[in-house]
Amino acid sequence: MxxxxxxxxxxxxxxxxxxxxxxxxxxxxxxxxxxxxxxxxxxxxxxALPGLVDLHTHLREPGREDAETVESGSRAAAMGGYTAVCAMANTSPVADTAGVVEQVWRLGREAGLVDVQPIGAVTVGLAGERLAELGAMADSAARVRIFSDDGHCVADPLLMRRALEYVKAFDGVIAQHAEEPRLTEGAQMHEGEVSTRLGLIGWPAVAEEAIIARDVLLAEHVGSRLHVCHVSTAGSVEVLRQAKARGVRVTAEVTPHHLLLTDERAETYDPVFKVNPPLRTAADIAALRAALADGVIDIIATDHAPHAVEDKECEWAYARPGMLGLETALSIALDVLGPEWDLIAERMSRTPARIAGLTGHGVDPAxxxxxxxxxxxxxxxxxxxxxxxxxxxxxxxxxxxxxxxxxxxxxxxxxxxxxxxxxxx
CATH class of the missing domain: 2.30.40.10 (Urease, subunit C, domain 1)
Known part of the structure; x- marks a missing residue:
């Protein structure tokens, strides 16, 4: 070598x-x-920092190779300083079986640019109706330990409880996309002054906060590990703060864009700023930054969401939500946190590696x-x-x-x- x-x-x-x-x-x-x-x-x-680790990456393969492949996404990750990424399950077909997660894992190994750790779906087809093959995915060559229906909330509380109980047996993690779907039907952006002015249907902060509150109670009851994806509101921070004070086994992530960009960006109607959950207010950004600094929010995760041109360069209402993030995340962290290298290493390498159980990653150079x-x-x-x-x-x-x-x-x-x-x- x-x-x-x-x-x-x-x-x-x-x-x-x-x-x-x-x-x-x-x-x-x-x-x-x-x-x-x-x-x-x-x-x-x-x-020199320990290689960055992303707990929330969309690589699109299999199914949407026009937007991204495991290889191209891995190269973007490496260019952003990452050595490991966790690939979300909303591919086509969905990564809800051992066969699909092993395919993604092998494609990552063949690319050889970062370690690609697949995340398995919680429910079959992300439909929220019955549990996917959690045990088979955990026992596969990919050794899946994190499961998420990201892009969809596991809205059924009984199903969420059963998922938490199931993964507890092998110390797995359920990563929840916190969105009460009945409160966000037709939503186009954050519900607030800007959405009212623009005449767009708003997504209320309580739609996120209500699911987080429910799920931390379920995780506390079961004694299992819960991870909250892309936290975006000040109210969510307070729910997490209280849960951690009680010793609930919950971790949480914030994206770079939710640390920097506000809902005012929607005033241009440029669909590049359409994202799920939506960009929030300056007050939310201040709360998220404070929570990241004091550890209520554990990590920065990119939610790297590539889309083909036709899915973004269209009317706002028809555009798919999501933004690129892998190549700019460290720059946003520097912009937000300043050169606090130990904190950056903790939030972007050590802790995400620990949550995902990625041995050999998240370790300071020594x-x-x-x-x-x-x-x-x-x-x-x-x-x-x-x-x-x-x-x-x-x-x-x-x-x-x-x-x-x-x-x-x-x-x-x-x-x-x-x-x-x-x-x-």
């Missing part, structure tokens, strides 16, 4: 040092290292650990150009925005997937 010597680099915000990668692991971290056989990477002014890491230039600023994305889709809400930070290198088990800011393969 190749050897790489990253010189004068800050490891998770520490003082500059040298970091040697050999045989797939971090071999040594010390000042003044020398390795004649190693490729030298000048790390002056750069920061001698003997797998060399899954990313190297970032915090001083760089870049203007987002959709045409330059590694994704097959172009629906980024950050087009032509200038954001901080640039991924210089990403290593997966010691082999570079990105070097000098460019994809290696």
């Amino acid at each position: 190749s050897a790489y010597l990253i010189t004068n680099v800050s490891v998770v915000g520490g003082p500059p040092t040298d970091l040697l990668i050999r045989d797939g692991v971090v071999a040594e971290i010390a000042d003044g290292l020398s390795a004649p056989d190693a490729t030298v990477v000048d790390g002056t002014g750069l920061v 001698p003997g650990v797998p060399a899954n890491l990313t190297v970032v230039d915090p001083a760089a600023r870049r203007t987002i150009e959709p045409a330059e994305s590694a994704s097959r889709s172009r629906n980024t809400p950050y087009a032509r925005m200038t954001l901080p930070g640039r991924i210089v290198a990403t290593f997966l088990r010691g082999e570079p997937t990105v070097l000098d800011g460019k994809a290696v393969k």
Whole structure:
């Protein structure tokens, strides 16, 4: 295997040092290292972090390869500094059987750019009527541990209880898309002043908060693990805060776009800003940022949702919800949190890896650990150009925005997937 010597680099915000990668692991971290056989990477002014881990990625394959494939999504992830992603189940066919999750897992291994860990569906066909093959998916080669009907809420409380009970046997996780469907029928954006002014049917915050409140009670009753996807409201934060204070086994994620963009973006009627759950208010953003900093919200997850041109470049009402996120997430985190490297490592690597049970990921660079890491230039600023994305889709809400930070290198088990800011393969 190749050897790489990253010189004068800050490891998770520490003082500059040298970091040697050999045989797939971090071999040594010390000042003044020398390795004649190693490729030298000048790390002056750069920061090395544990490889980022995304708990919420849509790779679209099988079924919508026109929008994304496992390979193209993996390349976008690597370009964003990720070494592992969890692929959501809303493919076609749905990842509700051992056969489909193993197909996604094998495609990820063949691409070899990031570790792709499939998420299995909770219910057959995401229909919310009967449980999918949770045990078979858990026992498959993909060893699924997280299950979600993301894009659809498991609205039936009895079915949600049974799912929580089932996965408890192998310490699995149910990741809920919190949306009471009877409160969001026909909804186009956040319910508030802007939706009233625009004449669009609104999605009330309580539609999210009510499901989270119900599910934390169910998880508390069962004693099982619940993960809440893409939290978007201040009220949801308070429900989670109270649940954690009681010791409920609940974790939660927030997306980069819900940390930065408000519902006022809908005033342009540009469908790139249509997302599920919708962009909320400045007050919600402030609450989400505070919750992320104090740990009520555990992680940043991208909800990377690529769409083909015809599904986005159309009237707002007919556009599919979703945004790209993998290649810009670390930049948004830097913009929101500043260069708080330990906090960024915790929210974007260590904790998501722990929730997903991904061994070898989410571990700070240290001698003997797998060399899954990313190297970032915090001083760089870049203007987002959709045409330059590694994704097959172009629906980024950050087009032509200038954001901080640039991924210089990403290593997966010691082999570079990105070097000098460019994809290696």
